[in-house]
Amino acid sequence: MANLANHTLSAYDVDLNKLTTALSDLGSLVEAMVTDAVRAMRTRDAELARSVVHRDLAANRLQAKIDDDAMRILALRNPMATDLRRTVGAIRVATDLERIGDLAEGIAKRSLGLSDPYARELVGGVVRMGRAVKAQLAKALDAFLREDPRAALQAWMGDGEIDTLYNSILRELLTHMMADPARINACTALLFAAKNLERIGDHASNICEHIYFTSTGAQLIEDPTVRELRARQPDAASL
Amino acid sequence: MNPPTAKISATQPGIEIRNDARNLDLAEPVAAPQMRGSELIVVSLFAGMALLALMVLSRVPVLLGLGVIAAYLAAVLTYARMAISRREASGGGALPLNGLSGAKFTATLSDNLPQAVVVLDSKGRVLHANPLAQNLIEIDRIGRPFGVYLRDPEISDRLAEALAGYTPEPLMVHREVPTESYISCLFSAATKIEDGSGRVIVLVVLNDVTELVLGGQRRADFLANASHELKTPIASMLGYIETLRGHAKDDPEAQARFLGIMAGQAERMQRLISDLLSLRRIEQSEHIAPTETADLDLSVRAAIESVAPLADRRGVKLKYKRKKRSIVPGHQDETIQLCLNLIENATKLSPEGATVRITLSHFDEWKPSVPFADGYLPESAPTRTINPPSTVPLPLYTITISDEGPGFSAAHLPRVGERFYRVAGDLSSKEKGTGLGLAIVKHIARRHRAGLMVRSAPGDGTEFCIIYRAREVDDARGVPIEGLGTDTGKSPDKLF
Structure with missing residues (x-):
């Protein structure tokens, strides 16, 4: 274990650490919101769904606080190089996390109206996708907090998996809707949840890109690995 | 913790265990001086009484006998007092570890604990993590906030509580990366470091409780899977048994064929059970x-x-x-x-x-x-x-x-x-x-x-x-x- 390089100003270091801690708090909050929103959908637990909706307020507040703190660092400390990127990265990641909170809230709200008996048998795909998205988000946050660009790159490449899952759910639900119009109500709600999950995955990818930039100063899509990947699979450009 | 050392210190007065911090043998040496003093007195009293009985039996003159016993008792008591004072001089009756600096001792102690321990400072940054903790939550640098390594909406509150001097409720953290696991966190109330600086530390004890949490769930899954998958072959076997008892009772050709099918089904069930069992075994150890x-x-x-x-x-x-x-x-x-x-x-x-x-x-x-x-x-x-x-x-x-x-x-x-x-x-x-x-x-x-x-x-x-x-x-x-x-x-x- 290496000692952390100390800044000349120790108060400044404390500020940056406070920012990291706040991001960890916000990250874990929206992670739990995503998990609970999907669980509420599966178990049709209205209480849990309402608590997710309620927690979105806390997420918004935390994001505002991170914004304020980051602004203060920018204004008072005039950070340079890595510190500047860290501070700006914090603002961006907080925005993405706040959006993820909104999307989880959307899923929770949708599950409140989902009293359809069909939903129970069709929810499996969404639950599976929820698990994958949650893992993706956890990986992105781990990489961000540990400032590990390799881990970020690895998590970023996992997004294709979620897209595949989304497409397979889409096909499955369409088949059900065509087979039995009575299921359209349940299927639409699930489709909405799947779409939100897919966008949560996109925000997780954004977070990965921010980390990559924060710790290397270069853009992730210009990483030689990504270039090679794209050269090999042109259709992966939509990753 | 280390029985051989304990035994030695009880039989040999004044043995040096001060420099052997790794034994972490705290309780034994503190109590040892009093124990030895009183034990010696009791033992010597018994020995004196035995000597008296011997003398009475062998009819030694009374005055001479009493003189011998008094001299014996005096010698024993002096020796016991000397032993006690020697130990007090060497150890002062305090912890025998005062030769070590606090930090080094804490680090050695925590590194040898069979439990994952993290030490945090008043800002919630990781000051020290023993190897078990480093492995459990992949701590790769000290000086970073604890939230970097373990994320939970409650962690900040628990830490604030600990820093305010309370002992927070234990916290269970659910992690999905790299594999699904549950880690329980126990925070100690903040403690002052005794170096006069007034700085405080919080100890966090981590426990991998994945097995406990997921065990029950997996058992239920296992039962559901097993019964669901065994239903079909068993139903089919029952059908054949029915036929063998009824229509095919006197048809050796059909009997041979049905028994063949039944053997196939039984083999399938056997494979299924062995696969389910190995799946369960691997799942159980997946997080390690x-x-x-x-x-x-x-x-x-x-x-x-x-x-x-x-x-x-x-x-x-x-x-x-x-x-x-x-x-x-x-x-x-x-x-x-x-x-x-x-x-x-x-x-x-x-x-x-x-x-x-x-x-x-x-x-x-x-x-x-x-x-x-x-x-x-x-x-x-x-x-x-x-x-x-x-x-x-x-x-x-x-x-x-x-x-x-x-x-x-x-x-x-x-x-x-x-x-x-x-x-x-x-x-x-x-x-x-x-x-x-x-x-x-x-x-x-x-x-x-x-x-x-x-x-x-x-x-x-x-x-x-x-x-x-x-x-x-x-x-x-x-x-x-x-x-x-x-x-x-x-x-x-x-x-x-």
């Missing part, structure tokens, strides 16, 4: 990465040997291109099972006269071209990553298994590896599959932190690629270097 080493070449060869009779029967050729030295961190038996399941699957899916190609290769580090570098399918074949490979720049081994079977369409890809999922119309139902083989492969790969990828082109075949992170090998001696990836050799002197 293997610490031993496995030889991939050996595993592939063992798997090929077991599949060879089946391949002969089906007229399928098994071709193996290999790399001689292929030591990876892993469990040998599980690695064999992983290869066996994949090669067996490929063999079952291959038409007669087809070839199953198995290739073991080595790469210096991860690149997007590593997966399926030895594949035979066109690049355009839809690919799925079941377990993501590790992309850290370390040497890798890949095992690629290609068959020339019917393949399957991209629609099935996302569900490959799911329990009991069978691609409709595939041969596995004809060829005695349980639907668990790939699930077992997936869980073994996950436990080994190995990547697992699949791609398939309908009509051309299916390919699996396993990407193992190689342990770095010392080329001069060809032996694996121990302890790669876990840096535990840090000095505790730099603490605080």
Whole structure:
């Protein structure tokens, strides 16, 4: 274990650490919101769904606080190089996390109206996708907090998996809707949840890109690995 | 903690244990002086009484006898007092560890605790983590906030509570990466460091409780899976038994045929149960990465040997291109099972006269071209990553298994590896599959932190690629270097 390089100003270091801690708090909050929103959908637990909706307020507040703190660092400390990127990265990641909170809230709200008996048998795909998205988000946050660009790159490449899952759910639900119009109500709600999950995955990818930039100063899509990947699979450009 | 030391200090007065901080033998030496003093007095009183009895029996003059006893008692008491004062002079009756500085002692103590411990400062930054904690939550640097390593909405509140001087309720943190696990966190109330600086620390004790939490859930899953999957073969056997008792009572030809079918069903149930049991065993240990080493070449060869009779029967050729030295961190038996399941699957899916190609290769580090570098399918074949490979720049081994079977369409890809999922119309139902083989492969790969990828082109075949992170090998001696990836050799002197 290496000692952390100390800044000349120790108060400044404390500020940056406070920012990291706040991001960890916000990250874990929206992670739990995503998990609970999907669980509420599966178990049709209205209480849990309402608590997710309620927690979105806390997420918004935390994001505002991170914004304020980051602004203060920018204004008072005039950070340079890595510190500047860290501070700006914090603002961006907080925005993405706040959006993820909104999307989880959307899923929770949708599950409140989902009293359809069909939903129970069709929810499996969404639950599976929820698990994958949650893992993706956890990986992105781990990489961000540990400032590990390799881990970020690895998590970023996992997004294709979620897209595949989304497409397979889409096909499955369409088949059900065509087979039995009575299921359209349940299927639409699930489709909405799947779409939100897919966008949560996109925000997780954004977070990965921010980390990559924060710790290397270069853009992730210009990483030689990504270039090679794209050269090999042109259709992966939509990753 | 260390019985031999305790024994020595009880029998030999004034023995030096001060410098032996590693024994952490705190209770024994503190109590020892009083214990020894009173014990000596009791023992010598008994000895004196025995002496008196002896003298009375042997009729020694009374005055002389009393004189001898008084002298004896005086000698014993003086000796006991000397022993006590000597110990007090050497240890002062206080902790025998006062020769150590507080920080170093704490670090040594925590490093040897059989429990993951993290020390935080008043800002919630990690000051110290013992090796167990470093491994459990992958702490790679000190000085960062604790929230970097363990995320939970409650952690900040618990820490604030601890810093305010309260002992917070234990907290259970659910993690999904790298595998699903549950970690319980116990925060101590903030304690002042006794160096006059007034700084405070908070101790966090971490416990991996995954087994406790997931155990019950997995038992329930296991029962549900087992009963669901056993229902069909049992129903079919009951049907045949009915027929054997009724219509086919006097038809030896039908009897022989039905008994054959029943034997087949019973065998299927047996396979199913053994697959379910091994799946459960692997799942149980999934959150603990293997610490031993496995030889991939050996595993592939063992798997090929077991599949060879089946391949002969089906007229399928098994071709193996290999790399001689292929030591990876892993469990040998599980690695064999992983290869066996994949090669067996490929063999079952291959038409007669087809070839199953198995290739073991080595790469210096991860690149997007590593997966399926030895594949035979066109690049355009839809690919799925079941377990993501590790992309850290370390040497890798890949095992690629290609068959020339019917393949399957991209629609099935996302569900490959799911329990009991069978691609409709595939041969596995004809060829005695349980639907668990790939699930077992997936869980073994996950436990080994190995990547697992699949791609398939309908009509051309299916390919699996396993990407193992190689342990770095010392080329001069060809032996694996121990302890790669876990840096535990840090000095505790730099603490605080």
